[in-house]
Amino acid sequence: MRRKSIVSLCLGTALFSGCASIVSKTNWPIIVNSTPSEAKIKITDEKGFEVYSGITPASLKLKSGNGFFKKAIYQVRFEKEGYETKVITINSKLNGWYFGNILLGGLIGMLIVDPATGAMYKIEDENINQSLVKKSEGNLNAGQKLIIMDINDVDAEMRAALVKID
Secondary structure: OHHHHHHHHHHHHHHOOOHHHHHOOOEEEEEEEEEOOOOEEEEEEOOOOEEEEEEOOEEEEEEOEOOOOOEOEEEEEEEOOOEOOEEEEEEOEEOHHHHHHHOOOHHHHHHHHHHHHOOOEEOOOOEEEEEOOEOOOOOOOOOOOOOOOOHHHOOHHHHHOOOOOO
């Protein structure tokens, strides 16, 4: 009787669980870094909800699923004073362990457990390293204007300060 109970428990576990849920995970660790460091980062999901806010370098976990049969997609926004803002996308991808349901998890694991838990997806980008670009000094600051004038309308003092561009 005890042997039947153990066999039944093992079969039940195999039939009513998802392979990716057992072998893999639903929250994936990532490291976000920037050059220069100490950039502000804000991570939002595809609906625009903020899931993380901090500064680089940062170590965090992101969910790979975003609902039943729906992978997670994130936007990472890098901001640092004196540098251009940069936005990148993190996409979840189909987890290879999901296909282990063919052997171990069965239809319940393939159609219910792994899609519901998000284990059917994984985040492959473990290390995100972004180089930020300095803002050009030629960019206009607040309150400055760009005025285009005919050379004939420029007085002699201003003409003396002009620099010829080839």
